[in-house]
Amino acid sequence: MSVFWNERVNSLTPYIPGEQPRESGIIKLNTNENPYPPSPAVYAALRDAAVDTLRLYPDPCCTALRCAIAAKNGLQSENVFCGNGSDEVLAFAFGAFFGKERLLFPDITYSFYPVYANFWGINYREVPLGADWNINIKDYDDCSGGIIFANPNAPTGSFLKISQVKTLCSLALSKNAVIVIDEAYSAFAAETALPLLLKEKFPNLLIVRTFSKAYSLAGLRAGFALGHKDLICALERMRDSFNSYTLDYIAQKAALAAVNDHNYLDQTTAKIIAERERISAELKKRDYEILPSAANFIFAKHPALSGEAVYESLRSRGVLVRHFSKQRIKDFVRISIGTKEQMDALLNAAP
Ligand code: PMP
Numbered sequence: 549m550s551v552f553w554n555e556r557v558n559s560l561t562p563y564i565p566g567e568q569p570r571e572s573g574i575i576k577l578n579t580n581e582n583p584y585p586p587s588p589a590v591y592a593a594l595r596d597a598a599v600d601t602l603r604l605y606p607d608p609c610c611t612a613l614r615c616a617i618a619a620k621n622g623l624q625s626e627n628v629f630c631g632n633g634s635d636e637v638l639a640f641a642f643g644a645f646f647g648k649e650r651l652l653f654p655d656i657t658y659s660f661y662p663v664y665a666n667f668w669g670i671n672y673r674e675v676p677l678g679a680d681w682n683i684n685i686k687d688y689d690d691c692s693g694g695i696i697f698a699n700p701n702a703p704t705g706s707f708l709k710i711s712q713v714k715t716l717c718s719l720a721l722s723k724n725a726v727i728v729i730d731e732a733y734s735a736f737a738a739e740t741a742l743p744l745l746l747k748e749k750f751p752n753l754l755i756v757r758t759f760s761k762a763y764s765l766a767g768l769r770a771g772f773a774l775g776h777k778d779l780i781c782a783l784e785r786m787r788d789s790f791n792s793y794t795l796d797y798i799a800q801k802a803a804l805a806a807v808n809d810h811n812y813l814d815q816t817t818a819k820i821i822a823e824r825e826r827i828s829a830e831l832k833k834r835d836y837e838i839l840p841s842a843a844n845f846i847f848a849k850h851p852a853l854s855g856e857a858v859y860e861s862l863r864s865r866g867v868l869v870r871h872f873s874k875q876r877i878k879d880f881v882r883i884s885i886g887t888k889e890q891m892d893a894l895l896n897a898a899p
Contacts, residue, residue, distance in 0.1 A: 577885075577890065580884045589812070604797075614772075629784065645754070652672070656677050699731060754779050762844075764816065765806060853899055867898075869882060
C-alpha cells in the first residue's frame, strides 16, 4: 500500500508464480518446466543472431515466426498471433473477448484466469469441476459471456475430449461468444483442438499455446494464439495499444528455430510422456491417488499425509514440487515430470 497507488492498483490481487529457488542442487519439479535443453537449432540461432541488429526495433508482427507456426499447423499467418509468453496472449484475449456478460471457467484451473478477469473488470463464474476432476459440459449452457479453460487442465492434468470441446464451441457460437482453449500442455496429450479450426472452422475458437513447456523455452517468453483472422486482429489491436514490440529480435529468432525442429520436439516429448506413466504407476503402487494426466506433470495425493506435509517433506529432501492451498485441492501436490534421474530422486525422497 502506498499513498501514491491509484484505486486500480489497490484493487489488484496479483498471480503468485511458482518459486524459482536460488540455492543450487534443488530438484525443481514445481513449475512444469522441461528438464531437457532447447533444440540444438536454438543454440545455433542464438549463436548466429546478428547483434548489430539490436540497434533496430524488432518486427512487431513476428512475420517469420508466424509463417512458420502457421505452416506447421496448416493455417495462414493471418491466423497466428505471437506474444511474450502465453500469459501475455491470455491477458490480451481476456481484454479483447470477455466483459459484461458472465465468462465461465472451471473452479480448479490455471490460477491466472481470475487475476486477468479481475484486472479487466470481467464478470465471471467459476464452474466446479465434476467429481472425476474433469469439466462437465452440461454446466456450461449459460456461456453467453464466453468460456476459457486449459486442456489439458492445470493443475489436475485432466483432458476434455475434443468431441466435447466441439460441443462447447458450437454452444458458444450459438451465443456469439468466444471460447479460448489454453493448450499450454497439449504437446503431451493425444489430441488437440486444432481440427476444430482446420476442419470445423469455428470462427469463435482461439487456441493459445506456449514455447515454455514442450519447446523448453520458458526463459525466452514466447507464446502464440491460433484462430480466425478476426480474433487475431483483435489481439493485434490489444497489443498495439500497450506495446507493439512484445517479442524481441532474439526471442523471434530462437522460437523460429525451435518450431522448425519437429524431430527434437517429438523425441523429448515422448521421453516425458514415458516418464509420466512410469512415475504414475510407481506412486500408485505406494497407494497415492494419481489423477490421469495428459500433461508434463501429475497431480498426486498421499494416502495419509496432507498436501502441505508432502510438499514440506520433499522440500526438506531437496525436491521442490507445487502445493496449492485452495480448499478443494489442498491434499494434492503437483509434480512436474523431469528426467529419469530426477524422478528416481523424487521416488527416493517421497514419503
Ligand atoms: N497456461 C497454463 C495452463 C499454464 O500452466 C501456464 C504456465 N504457468 C501458462 C499458460 C503460461 O505459460 P507461459 O506464459 O510461460 O507461456
